[in-house]
Amino acid sequence: xxxxxxxxxxxxxxxxxxxxxxxxxxxxxxxxxxxxxxxxxxxxxxxxxxxxxxxxxxxxxxxxxxxxxxxxxxxxxxxxxxxxxxxxxxxxxxxxxxxxxxxxxxxxxxxxxxxxxxxxxxxxxxxxxxxxxxxxxxxxxxxxxxxxxxxxxxxxxxxxxxxxxxxxxxxxxxxxxxxxxxxxxxxxxxxxxxxxxxxxxxxxxxxxxxxxxxxxxxxxxxxxxxxxxxxxxxxxxxxxxxxxxxxxxxxxxxxxxxxxxxxxxxxxxxxxxxxxxxxxxxxxxxxxxxxx
Numbered sequence: 001x002x003x004x005x006x007x008x009x010x011x012x013x014x015x016x017x018x019x020x021x022x023x024x025x026x027x028x029x030x031x032x033x034x035x036x037x038x039x040x041x042x043x044x045x046x047x048x049x050x051x052x053x054x055x056x057x058x059x060x061x062x063x064x065x066x067x068x069x070x071x072x073x074x075x076x077x078x079x080x081x082x083x084x085x086x087x088x089x090x091x092x093x094x095x096x097x098x099x100x101x102x103x104x105x106x107x108x109x110x111x112x113x114x115x116x117x118x119x120x121x122x123x124x125x126x127x128x129x130x131x132x133x134x135x136x137x138x139x140x141x142x143x144x145x146x147x148x149x150x151x152x153x154x155x156x157x158x159x160x161x162x163x164x165x166x167x168x169x170x171x172x173x174x175x176x177x178x179x180x181x182x183x184x185x186x187x188x189x190x191x192x193x194x195x196x197x198x199x200x201x202x203x204x205x206x207x208x209x210x211x212x213x214x215x216x217x218x219x220x221x222x223x224x225x226x227x228x229x230x231x232x233x234x235x236x237x238x239x240x241x242x243x244x245x246x247x248x249x250x251x252x253x254x255x256x257x258x259x260x261x262x263x264x265x266x267x268x269x270x271x272x273x274x275x276x277x278x279x280x281x282x283x284x285x286x287x288x289x290x291x292x
Contacts, residue, residue: 056131100256104223104261109143124137127178141163217271
């Protein structure tokens with residue numbers, strides 16, 4: 001009796017291969033093609049991306065955290081208590097940015113869902129986690145619109161916040177593929193106060209714009225003048241001759257949701273709606289036809 005070998009798995013079902021260094025290119029392609037398929041299915045044409053700290057809470061949560069710390073510090077050393085109270089007070093001070101990101105996302109979404117179009121325009125997009133990301137997804141959700149969360153696998157768990165539209169909840173392994181999707185569909189970028197990651201994302205977009213690697217106009221809003229001018233001296237770049245004076249025209253500082261919304265609405269209308277909202281009958285371009 002002739003014995004036969006057990007059939008080998010086809011390559012695309014061979015998990016050891018797919019998870020090996022040799023399968024890396026397929027994993028990269030999957031993080032391009034699978035989101036593209038979902039964006040098409042959900043009829044997403046373009047986005048406005050919100051960046052900012054994952055550590056901020058809303059005003060109520062920050063106040064409760066400070067009050068709890070003030071009441072339950074018996075076991076704390078004086079030095080540690082002082083440090084913790086300082087950090088909690090800073091959290092309460094910065095909670096305004098959570099509330100303002102929520103309001104701006106709500107205003108932007110209310111406006112965008114009224115644009116007559118076959119696909120969803122200027123959809124609020126975040127990194128999918130807590131803090132400013134949660135605030136923006138929440139604001140869009142409260143306005144009755146879709147919103148996107150582009151999450152990332154990290155050594156410490158970052159769970160997707162509950163306000164992302166479920167069909168637009170993504171999880172990435174590769175930072176560069178996640179960054180690609182932030183930039184590829186974006187027509188606007190709002191930078192709230194944040195840390196290393198927020199600065200990385202800001203300067204990546206500014207570099208792409210400066211070097212003419214973007215096929216479209218991206219409006220860049222830097223939210224919180226006092227914070228950002230303490231963190232980065234943009235004028236020093238010009239004074240040292242490392243950037244041109246006109247490079248500073250790539251972004252606008254704002255300090256209120258109303259100011260940010262007005263700038264975004266006017267710019268998005270001018271550069272991406274032909275000066276006025278598109279009529280329902282006009283065919284909008286497929287996202288796959290735009291150059292990344």
